[in-house]
Amino acid sequence: MRFAARHVHFALLLLMAGVVAGCGADDPSPPRDSRDAAPATTGADEGDVSATTEDPGAVDEDAPPTPAQLAVGRGFERLAAAYAPVSARINFLVAAETLRADAVDANAGDDIEEARAGVVRIEAERMKDVLATARPKVAAVPVRTEAQQQVQQLLLEAIDVRTRAMGELLAAIQAQGRGLGDSVIEARTETWRASWDASLRATREATTTTQDARAVLGLEPAREEALR
Amino acid sequence: MRRHAILSALALVVILVATLAAGATVAAENVETNPATEPQQFDPPVAEPTAEATAEARLIRRELRSLARAWEEGGGRFGFPFWEKAGQRWTDRQITTPMYREYVAGYRDRLRAGCALLDAADIETSEARDVRSLVLDSCNKRVDALRDQQRWLDELIRRDGTEIGTEDDAVALDERIAERQQAWQEALQESYRDARLAMDLAQRELDESGMERLSEDAFI
Numbered sequence: 119m120r121f122a123a124r125h126v127h128f129a130l131l132l133l134m135a136g137v138v139a140g141c142g143a144d145d146p147s148p149p150r151d152s153r154d155a156a157p158a159t160t161g162a163d164e165g166d167v168s169a170t171t172e173d174p175g176a177v178d179e180d181a182p183p184t185p186a187q188l189a190v191g192r193g194f195e196r197l198a199a200a201y202a203p204v205s206a207r208i209n210f211l212v213a214a215e216t217l218r219a220d221a222v223d224a225n226a227g228d229d230i231e232e233a234r235a236g237v238v239r240i241e242a243e244r245m246k247d248v249l250a251t252a253r254p255k256v257a258a259v260p261v262r263t264e265a266q267q268q269v270q271q272l273l274l275e276a277i278d279v280r281t282r283a284m285g286e287l288l289a290a291i292q293a294q295g296r297g298l299g300d301s302v303i304e305a306r307t308e309t310w311r312a313s314w315d316a317s318l319r320a321t322r323e324a325t326t327t328t329q330d331a332r333a334v335l336g337l338e339p340a341r342e343e344a345l346r
Numbered sequence: 347m348r349r350h351a352i353l354s355a356l357a358l359v360v361i362l363v364a365t366l367a368a369g370a371t372v373a374a375e376n377v378e379t380n381p382a383t384e385p386q387q388f389d390p391p392v393a394e395p396t397a398e399a400t401a402e403a404r405l406i407r408r409e410l411r412s413l414a415r416a417w418e419e420g421g422g423r424f425g426f427p428f429w430e431k432a433g434q435r436w437t438d439r440q441i442t443t444p445m446y447r448e449y450v451a452g453y454r455d456r457l458r459a460g461c462a463l464l465d466a467a468d469i470e471t472s473e474a475r476d477v478r479s480l481v482l483d484s485c486n487k488r489v490d491a492l493r494d495q496q497r498w499l500d501e502l503i504r505r506d507g508t509e510i511g512t513e514d515d516a517v518a519l520d521e522r523i524a525e526r527q528q529a530w531q532e533a534l535q536e537s538y539r540d541a542r543l544a545m546d547l548a549q550r551e552l553d554e555s556g557m558e559r560l561s562e563d564a565f566i
Contacts, residue, residue, distance in 0.1 A: 209427040212427040216427060319549075325542060326542065326546055339539070342542060
């Protein structure tokens with residue numbers, strides 16, 4: 119009896135050893151973040167595609183994209199469509215401002231400068247309207263992947279900074295029109311240029327993020343000028 | 347009794363070894379996957395840039411600026427925005443096809459000179475050379491795109507303005523129009539892509555050199 123008890127004792131000790139060792143070797147690592155723990159389903163509009171916040175992995179270049187990859191691609195396209203009116207309007211403003219700045223540089227005369235400043239004012243107001251309309255549309259696009267979320271954030275940032283830039287541009291033109299000092303005009307011009315630059319940077323980064331993500335999924339590149 | 351003591355001691359040793367092994371495994375996994383237990387990453391101490399390094403950084407910036415100027419003079423400022431605006435107005439039927447064609451030809455001619463300016467820029471640093479290579483590719487592809495776009499518009503003008511002979515002639519013309527359209531659109535996308543990659547690279551190089559970035563519209 120005592121012999122049996124000893125063996126039971128020994129077996130229990132070995133079992134404990136096995137359990138301790140097993141805990142280390144086989145337990146999965148704790149999730150790195152919430153997306154590993156709980157895949158989010160946000161793609162109600164994606165049909166039967168199982169939507170998770172993970173990008174579907176890199177693919178064989180020769181294989182056609184899977185439905186899940188195509189669905190992710192459509193998410194990027196929806197973001198671009200929501201932002202499209204801003205991209206379409208940008209060169210109307212740039213062309214108008216180029217002509218105005220050129221008239222100022224060339225001392226073309228008050229009449230010409232005022233006429234061109236008037237066109238810029240109209241374009242800046244239009245741009246503000248377009249930005250105000252696009253913002254809620256971009257914000258409302260459901261995003262399914264980290265890359266899409268990043269693109270959405272960059273586009274919202276671009277919209278906000280560009281909206282500010284429009285006010286700053288109008289202030290710079292006003293300073294010029296009223297003949298305020300060079301330092302005031304220069305400071306206001308620098309301010310609007312800095313904001314404009316920040317908005318262009320955000321859209322460039324959004325384009326690079328979109329194209330990189332699409333390439334990983336084996337999708338055709340998006341139109342390069344879609345996000346500007 | 348003695349046998350029991352030996353067995354118990356043996357089991358305790360096994361537990362000890364197993365516990366240590368398990369601990370090591372968990373620790374290794376944590377290092378790989380748990381950011382909370384990752385060793386704190388410290389930025390390496392930044393050495394004060396030497397005078398030589400600063401001069402090199404300034405040279406990179408100067409060279410990138412000269413590329414931006416060449417691009418601007420070669421169509422970035424007075425070509426691109428007006429050409430694109432004209433394209434939208436043409437699409438909206440606010441200007442005629444021959445008028446739009448003039449914008450295309452004007453931008454193309456200006457850009458040809460721009461590509462020559464880029465090519466002739468005096469560049470020493472490998473960083474600026476890499477950027478120039480991309481910008482030059484973008485420039486040449488855009489010239490190709492504009493040439494094809496002009497041919498495409500020529501075909502459209504021909505289709506709109508003359509009697510097309512047989513049905514076969516009409517089909518052949520439509521096919522040519524479709525081919526030309528595809529050609530200019532593809533070349534334009536490649537040009538835009540290379541310009542963006544050039545800007546990505548230029549800004550990265552300037553960040554690494556600790557220099558002020560270029561204007562974001564430098565290579566548009």
